[in-house]
Amino acid sequence: MNKKRQKQIEEIATTTLQKCGCYPMDASELDKNSGIDIKKVISTLGIELMVYDFGENVSGVLIRDGEGAKIGYASHNGPRRQRFTIAHELGHYILGHQRQGIFVDTPEKYFTLFRDHVSSTGEDSQEREANAFAASILMPRNLLIEAATKIYQSGITRNEEFDIVEELAEKFQVSKLAMSIRFTNLDLIW
Numbered sequence: 001m002n003k004k005r006q007k008q009i010e011e012i013a014t015t016t017l018q019k020c021g022c023y024p025m026d027a028s029e030l031d032k033n034s035g036i037d038i039k040k041v042i043s044t045l046g047i048e049l050m051v052y053d054f055g056e057n058v059s060g061v062l063i064r065d066g067e068g069a070k071i072g073y074a075s076h077n078g079p080r081r082q083r084f085t086i087a088h089e090l091g092h093y094i095l096g097h098q099r100q101g102i103f104v105d106t107p108e109k110y111f112t113l114f115r116d117h118v119s120s121t122g123e124d125s126q127e128r129e130a131n132a133f134a135a136s137i138l139m140p141r142n143l144l145i146e147a148a149t150k151i152y153q154s155g156i157t158r159n160e161e162f163d164i165v166e167e168l169a170e171k172f173q174v175s176k177l178a179m180s181i182r183f184t185n186l187d188l189i190w
């Protein structure tokens with residue numbers, strides 16, 4: 001994905017949050033450590049959300065139903081992982097991804113496509129876009145920079161970087177993996 005598309009997806013994610021009244025006023029709103037209210041975004045958009053017992057090979061699904069949509073997420077995953085799955089499926093929906101049948105997302109897909117490596121198929125590019133959307137909506141760029149700057153200014157040193165990622169992951173309610181990839185992609189490593 002090129003930088004222009006990345007930026008576009010960031011903007012779409014921000015607009016989606018604003019439209020739903022879910023964009024926090026500032027990073028201190030995240031101090032309660034409940035992260036972006038992704039479930040409120042889903043319900044505001046009129047999307048039906050269901051938790052399923054998919055078995056361990058499926059993380060989430062998006063089912064388009066005429067004008068509407070349903071998102072299902074796996075009951076066996078932890079809450080932070082579920083949040084990412086919901087945001088990923090929302091990404092397919094908001095970005096207007098088309099595919100025969102329904103989107104079925106497996107754990108392998110998440111981990112092999114998480115990083116922005118070069119890929120040849122259109123399907124893979126939709127997966128990368130959905131991941132970029134999920135990262136953008138759960139960890140809005142400006143809020144993340146604001147939160148990271150605040151922690152940094154509170155006197156943290158370079159070799160405590162590991163803990164910063166952990167603290168931010170807690171604040172935004174994402175996995176440490178998701179936060180460290182977001183950090184790398186935003187060039188926030190100091």
Ligand SMILES: [Zn+2]
Pocket residue numbers: 088092103104105126127130
């Ligand atoms: Zn997907």
